[in-house]
Amino acid sequence: MRQSVYKVPDGKLIKIKLWIDQNIIRKVTITGDFFLHPETCLEKIEQTLIGLPLSEGELTAAINSVIHEEQAILIGAGSADITTAILQAE
Amino acid sequence: MAIDEAVMLGIKEGRSPPTLRFYRWNPSAVSIGTFQSMDDEIDVRFCTENNIDCIRRVTGGGAVYHDYNGEITYSIVIPRGHTLAPDDIIKSYEILCQGIVSGLKYLGIESEFKPINDIITGGKKISGNAQTRRHSCVLQHGTTLLNLNVELMFTILKVPQEKISDKMIEDVKQRVTSVTDVLGRFVEVVDLQEALQFGFTEALDIALIPGTLTDEEQKDVDRLVLEKYSTHDWNFSR
Numbered sequence: 308m309r310q311s312v313y314k315v316p317d318g319k320l321i322k323i324k325l326w327i328d329q330n331i332i333r334k335v336t337i338t339g340d341f342f343l344h345p346e347t348c349l350e351k352i353e354q355t356l357i358g359l360p361l362s363e364g365e366l367t368a369a370i371n372s373v374i375h376e377e378q379a380i381l382i383g384a385g386s387a388d389i390t391t392a393i394l395q396a397e
Numbered sequence: 398m399a400i401d402e403a404v405m406l407g408i409k410e411g412r413s414p415p416t417l418r419f420y421r422w423n424p425s426a427v428s429i430g431t432f433q434s435m436d437d438e439i440d441v442r443f444c445t446e447n448n449i450d451c452i453r454r455v456t457g458g459g460a461v462y463h464d465y466n467g468e469i470t471y472s473i474v475i476p477r478g479h480t481l482a483p484d485d486i487i488k489s490y491e492i493l494c495q496g497i498v499s500g501l502k503y504l505g506i507e508s509e510f511k512p513i514n515d516i517i518t519g520g521k522k523i524s525g526n527a528q529t530r531r532h533s534c535v536l537q538h539g540t541t542l543l544n545l546n547v548e549l550m551f552t553i554l555k556v557p558q559e560k561i562s563d564k565m566i567e568d569v570k571q572r573v574t575s576v577t578d579v580l581g582r583f584v585e586v587v588d589l590q591e592a593l594q595f596g597f598t599e600a601l602d603i604a605l606i607p608g609t610l611t612d613e614e615q616k617d618v619d620r621l622v623l624e625k626y627s628t629h630d631w632n633f634s635r
Contacts, residue, residue, distance in 0.1 A: 319513075320459075322437065338434045338635050340459035342513070344486065344530055346431050380486060382457075383513055 313392035315341075319383030321392040332356050337389060342382035348373060352389070366390040398428075398454060399626045400610065403617035404474045405532040412613055415479070417597055417605060418472045419590045422463035426450035427553050430458040430527065434635045440555050449553065453632045454538075456527035458514060461540050462550050467575070469589050471496075472538040473597070481601055482535035487512050490526060493537045493601070497524050500596025501541070504589070506579050514539075521574035542575035543589055 309325040319341035326334040335356050343349055352373045359365050370386040373379070400418070407413025429438050431454055438460045444451050463470060473493060475482040482489045494510040501508045501518065508518040516524035526539030547569045556565075576584050598605055610618065625631050 322434070336434075336635065338432055338437065340430050340433060340457065342457035342486075342528070343432065344528075346455070346457065346529060346531075349432055382486060 309396035311392050311396040313388065313395055315384045315388045318385075318388065321384055321389060323392045323396045325393060325396040327361065330360050332359050332361070332393075335393065337392075339384070341384040342380075344380045344382075345377065348377045348379040351377065356393070361394060363390055363394060366393060398452060399618045399621040400614070401472050401474065401536055401538060402455065402532070402621050402625075403610070403614045404472075405534040405536055406617050407611065407614050408474060408476050408534050409532040413611065414606075415475045416473070416608075417603075419593060420470050420472070421465055421468075421586065422450070422470065423465050424448045424450055425465045425467075426452055426463045427460060428452050428454045428463060429460045431455055431529075432457055432635065433460060435633045438555055440553060443552060451632060452626065453634065454527065455531070456529045456536070456538065458525065458527035460554055461525060462553050463540060464544070464546065464549075466586065467544040467546065468540045468542050469586060469593060470538060470540050471593060471597075472536065474534050474536050477530060477533050477535055479535075481603075486528065486530075489535060490514055490528060490537070493528075494524070494526055494539075495600035496597035497526075497539065497541055497593065498596070499600035500589075500593035501576070503592040503595050504576060504580065504584065506576065516541075518574060518579055521572055523574050523576070523579070541589065541593065542573070543584060543586060544577050545570075545573060545575040547573075 311323045313321045319339055321339040324336040335353055352370055355369050355373050359369055367386050367390045370389055404413055404416045427439055429435055439451055441451055481492055491510050494516055497516050498508050506518055508516050511517045514526045515522045524539055524541040528537045547566050
């Protein structure tokens with residue numbers, strides 16, 4: 308398992324636990340003190356990242372897609388910050 | 398937490414009015430944000446041994462230590478669409494946080510809302526707040542610090558003991574403060590509550606009617622405690 312802790316500049320903290328196999332995400336847990344409305348959206352983001360490669364563009368696009376579908380609002384962090392946290396996991 | 402959700406359900410079903418509550422935690426408790434991991438953030442063993450409850454909130458944000466004698470928690474539930482709870486989340490924080498700002502002013506403390514969710518005085522945080530929107534309601538709850546015990550806070554939060562340096566404690570004392578620290582005198586919990594009550598009334602231009610939970614609300618509370626808020630599945634879900 309890989310882990311990271313990323314403090315968003317002027318924002319909140321994102322913590323990642325990441326399981327990968329051949330550069331593909333098998334499981335990811337996103338925790339932290341950010342805000343996301345509706346809160347149920349986070350599990351959907353975690354689910355949608357499964358099977359994706361560790362690619363900055365693909366991860367951010369996938370997160371944005373869930374946020375758009377759910378009409379969700381992320382506060383204290385952005386989609387790109389979650390991606391950064393994931394890519395920093397080691 | 399169960400009462401907050403029961404009140405939201407009551408408002409959603411048209412049987413409860415918008416509700417403001419002030420309360421303390423007995424026993425003292427630590428609450429974590431809804432996206433935080435209990436095991437990662439909290440020394441659960443220390444809390445268990447010292448009769449400190451560990452609970453997960455429905456709202457985001459960080460871990461808060463609710464010392465029985467060290468803070469007051471408030472909770473306000475308003476139907477969505479109400480003028481006090483606009484869709485703009487940061488704006489709604491700003492509006493509702495004026496209740497705390499006004500209450501602190503009543504005690505002689507000048508403070509201001511600092512986005513995203515803090516109230517600061519003299520550059521230091523004195524109140525933290527968190528919001529969720531569900532059951533057709535906006536719920537905002539928060540803590541206002543009466544006393545601050547940084548050493549105990551660090552023991553409860555999972556900061557490795559070797560990292561708890563004097564500098565780290567000093568850093569927190571530079572960033573966080575309490576009513577007692579600012580005023581330099583002891584303030585009773587009841588006096589802070591009275592000030593906050595006055596503050597919310599004035600800042601939100603509302604009339605408060607004292608009340609207790611209705612039978613339906615209490616029934617929902619009992620069910621939610623049993624099915625959700627007291628369960629390991631909920632509190633340790635992350």
